[in-house]
Amino acid sequence: MADKRIPVQRRSIERKQKILSSGFKLFCEHGYYKTNTIEIAKHAGVSTGAVYSYFKDKREIYIAAFDSYLEEISGRLFEELEQSQTLPLPDFVENWVTVYLELYAASGHALAQLRMMILEDEEINRHFSDLENEYFMKLIRLLNKNGVERADLMERIYTCCILIDALRQEQSSFSHIGLNFLIFKEQVTSTILQLLSG
Amino acid sequence: MADKRIPVQRRSIERKQKILSSGFKLFCEHGYYKTNTIEIAKHAGVSTGAVYSYFKDKREIYIAAFDSYLEEISGRLFEELEQSQTLPLPDFVENWVTVYLELYAASGHALAQLRMMILEDEEINRHFSDLENEYFMKLIRLLNKNGVERADLMERIYTCCILIDALRQEQSSFSHIGLNFLIFKEQVTSTILQLLSG
Amino acid sequence: MADKRIPVQRRSIERKQKILSSGFKLFCEHGYYKTNTIEIAKHAGVSTGAVYSYFKDKREIYIAAFDSYLEEISGRLFEELEQSQTLPLPDFVENWVTVYLELYAASGHALAQLRMMILEDEEINRHFSDLENEYFMKLIRLLNKNGVERADLMERIYTCCILIDALRQEQSSFSHIGLNFLIFKEQVTSTILQLLSG
Amino acid sequence: MADKRIPVQRRSIERKQKILSSGFKLFCEHGYYKTNTIEIAKHAGVSTGAVYSYFKDKREIYIAAFDSYLEEISGRLFEELEQSQTLPLPDFVENWVTVYLELYAASGHALAQLRMMILEDEEINRHFSDLENEYFMKLIRLLNKNGVERADLMERIYTCCILIDALRQEQSSFSHIGLNFLIFKEQVTSTILQLLSG
DNA sequence: TATGAATGAGAGTTCATTCAT
DNA sequence: AATGAATGAACTCTCATTCAT
Known part of the structure; x- marks a missing residue:
């Protein structure tokens, strides 16, 4: 009303x-x-x-809170990435991983929470699916400028994002016993590099 | 009586x-x-x-329900994997991905839900962290038998699991617009192969 | 659900x-x-x-409470009226008024409350409009058997009901200063008689 | 200043x-x-x-709003009635009904609401009971001047008012299925005439 | 032993009223 | 004097858990 x-x-x-x-x-x-x-x-x-x-209502607080948080963080991420978009790909990827880890370090459980809510709530789903899509699109444009152009780029980028976020989770909240973070990070970085250049 | x-x-x-x-x-x-x-x-x-x-209480139902489900499914997964443990690595990986997708297809949101609950609830966390560890260990043993032996195997396997489950989510519930499942699957399979053999 | x-x-x-x-x-x-x-x-x-x-919900309690009350009271009213349906009209009317006053005496504010709720709430309106219509129909049938048959009977009966209920309100809750109840009752009775026989 | x-x-x-x-x-x-x-x-x-x-407080707005509305409308009603106070009774009654219907048409649910509030709230009750009494007194004086003088006039006028307002409700908000408004109006008018002259 | 009616604390939300600006 | 943001008690309704039967 x-x-x-x-x-x-x-x-x-x-x-x-x-x-x-x-x-x-x-x-x-x-x-x-x-x-x-x-x-x-x-x-x-x-x-x-x-x-x-x-x-x-409560849900609107939730949506607005996460929206504002993601806006802020992804804004900062792309600022950084745009500055390094002309670097050689290995440096660009290195930078991407590092900045992502820094920026999203404070996310804690935020992204996992969000993923869960997206599954449970239609409205939240719609809202953040759009946001995620935008995010991917920006990454594609950025990599295009860096010279990475492939038919299956969308899928490759998606895989990269999955890996980077797995890294972030490992770093912040979800550490698995017997898993060496530095080795894991090294693997993720080189896997991403292969995906984008291979 | x-x-x-x-x-x-x-x-x-x-x-x-x-x-x-x-x-x-x-x-x-x-x-x-x-x-x-x-x-x-x-x-x-x-x-x-x-x-x-x-x-x-309700939480105990939740834990027991997921425990029993995961027990059942991972049991079946390892049965299958043990039968194909002597296959050449590319076939083994192919099989792994296929069987995983089949078996966990019915999970729907289950695993994402679980991940969320693990973050929210200390007791659930403890319970399923152990379970997951066991799971990784079994995979390591299996791959060892297949001849894959490396110092950083744990991390590699973890990455593989992340990718396979991303594939499953894409298949069942979380499909992203503009993402071709078959291409994505192809990429995941070859990335895993590289991680394990590269 | x-x-x-x-x-x-x-x-x-x-x-x-x-x-x-x-x-x-x-x-x-x-x-x-x-x-x-x-x-x-x-x-x-x-x-x-x-x-x-x-x-x-609360509204359902309201509807059920008033429904059950009206069912009960109007049930009893029609029992009495059916027994006196063969009496000469003046006696029938006399009886109608008397029994109505007796039965609905305890209604207190009930009917006025209901009338208000009917105006405010669509669902309550629908429910009780139907009930009221049934009530009028029963009265028409009863008066038909008593030999009262006219084209405009519906309107006449409605007028009668208005008057009787005004009488009830006067008796129970709403007494106006300077209004003699017995005289008022006498007037209502004779007005009804004229409406039905005149 | x-x-x-x-x-x-x-x-x-x-x-x-x-x-x-x-x-x-x-x-x-x-x-x-x-x-x-x-x-x-x-x-x-x-x-x-x-x-x-x-x-x-809110209640005072309510009281003042209805007070002012009723003051205004009843003022206008009596203006009209005073002008027709010397007409023959049938014309006077005809006029009364017509003017009342016109003036109070806009009341919508107002009067029914008010009746409810009077039952629920002691202070509102006191206020409007006095107002209603004044209203009756004015009508009595008016009819006296028209030559209508009877011991039981108060009761007769009250009945008339009930009927006229039933008519208004029927016209504006509360229409009953199967009830012909014109026939109903005709009945009310002639009943009032009988009450005042009979 | 098994039932499912009953409990009641606690949830989200509204709104008459106040009072700092 | 005027504003409208802020208050917080009170509301309707839910549901994990209990316990008389």
């Missing part, structure tokens, strides 16, 4: 940001279902009512 | 199995939080009380 | 009845919006959960 | 009026409980704070 307030004042914007970051933090730590709106409000230092004046 | 005990026990085991399979099915379809115990009981054709006489 | 439990045991039926009568009482006393489900549960001596195992 | 106060006051009066008319409109359309103060403020083009500087 009522259109949600568009924050025009600084305080408002800050509060909305605080709700988003609190939501993001708690969703990552405890998951969507174990985080309740009162907690989010408390953590953001606002009332429950305030939360609902900025967001339609 | 004594001869009646066995049928009762058998019935009991069957019921427990039915609860597990019902739970697994519903958890996969709707996720842990959107599946309630009454539904599980109804689907299994038992009373809610019965469910709680076999399992301490 | 889940179909609501159909009470098969006596205790269940009694509880459902208790919830209905508690709901009816509280809805009449304080109105729909000032009555909350916790109050209804408490008054019925059950938990909030129990209320929702018998009824889908 | 002093000459500015009057425009300010005028603006203030206009705003209060706007709040009242907005409140009335929304209360009629959605009912008291489904209308919120923010909506009223928005519709009136003022801030929520402003609403609370003119009225103590």
Whole structure:
């Protein structure tokens, strides 16, 4: 019914940001279902009512929080990648892996959480599928400029992304016993290089 | 008297199995939080009380359901793999990918769900981390027998598993627009082959 | 999703009845919006959960409570009226008014509440409009048997019902200063008689 | 300074009026409980704070809105009736019914809502009972001047009012299936005539 | 031993009212 | 004086778990 307030004042914007970051933090730590709106409000230092004046419902907080986070991080990633797009491919890949690991290090459980929510919730699925597609497209354009052009590039890039994120998970949260991170990283890097140049 | 005990026990085991399979099915379809115990009981054709006489709580149903499922499927996987352990590596890998895709096809969202639950719940984490480790160890032993022996085998196998499961997800639930499954499969297979033989 | 439990045991039926009568009482006393489900549960001596195992939502309690009340009362009214359907019209009318006043005396605010809810809620409207129509039809059939047959009988009966219910309101809840009930009753009775025989 | 106060006051009066008319409109359309103060403020083009500087609480808006509406409408009704007070009774009654229907047509659910609120809220009850009494008294005085004088006039007038309002409800919101409005109107008019002259 | 009705804490959400700006 | 963002109690409804039968 009522259109949600568009924050025009600084305080408002800050509060909305605080709700988003609190939501993001708690969703990552405890998951969507174990985080309740009162907690989010408390953590953001606002009332429950305030939360609902900025967001339609809990799901909207979730979407906005992850959207904003991914926007931010992938924005920074592409900034870096664009600067190194003319490097020789091995250096470009090295850089890609390194920057990705740095930037997404803080994601913690965020991406795994998101993957799960995408499976459970149609609306969230639609929203983030589009976002992911954009992400792939940008990567393709970037690699094209670097001289990498193949019919099956989409599939190759997808494989690369899977591997890089496996690396990130290993680094941050999900470390497997008996798995040496540096060796793993070395393997991932060289596999990516082969995929893109082989 | 004594001869009646066995049928009762058998019935009991069957019921427990039915609860597990019902739970697994519903958890996969709707996720842990959107599946309630009454539904599980109804689907299994038992009373809610019965469910709680076999399992301490909902989480225990979840753990046991996934445990039993993974046990079953990975058992079958290794049966197949052991039969093809003497094949030339390219055929072995081909077989591995094919059988994995077949067996885990029915998992649907199950494994993604599980990954999420592992992040949210300490107890679930402990349980399935051990299971996964066992799984890797068996694969190592198998590949050793096939003649693949390297210092960094653990990491290589891990990468292979990541890629195969990405393939499975692509096949069952998570298809990305513009991604050709057959090309992707081809790439995964040859990447694995390179990782193991290169 | 889940179909609501159909009470098969006596205790269940009694509880459902208790919830209905508690709901009816509280809805009449304080109105729909000032009555909350916790109050209804408490008054019925059950938990909030129990209320929702018998009824889908608060509105369903409201509909069922009023439905059951009107069923009961109008059932009794028509029993009486059928017994006096062969009396001379003046006696029949006299009887109608008297019995109606007796039976609906306890309605208190019930009917006024209902009228309001009908205006606010589409579903409640549909439900009770049908019920009211049946009521009119029964009255028409009854008067037909008594020899009252006219083209505009529907309208006349409607007018009669309005007047009788005004009388009931005056008697029970809504007494106006300076209005003599007996005189008012006398007038209503003779007006009805004229409408039906004039 | 002093000459500015009057425009300010005028603006203030206009705003209060706007709040009242907005409140009335929304209360009629959605009912008291489904209308919120923010909506009223928005519709009136003022801030929520402003609403609370003119009225103590939501209930007071309700009372004032209906008070003002009824004042206005009944004022107009009596103006018309006074002009026709010397007509022969049949014409006077005809006029009464016609004018009432015209004037109160816009009430929609308003009066039914009000009746409900009177039952639920002691303060609203007190306020409008007095108003209604005044209304009856005026009608009595008017009919006295027309030559209608009887001991039981109060009761007769009350009956007339009930019938006329039933007619209005039928016309505006509450139409019953199978009920012909023109026939119903004819009956009401002639019944009123009989009540007042018979 | 098995049942499933019952529990009640806790979830998401709304909105009359206030008060810092 | 005027604003409208903020409050937080209160609402409806759910569901993991228990326990009388």
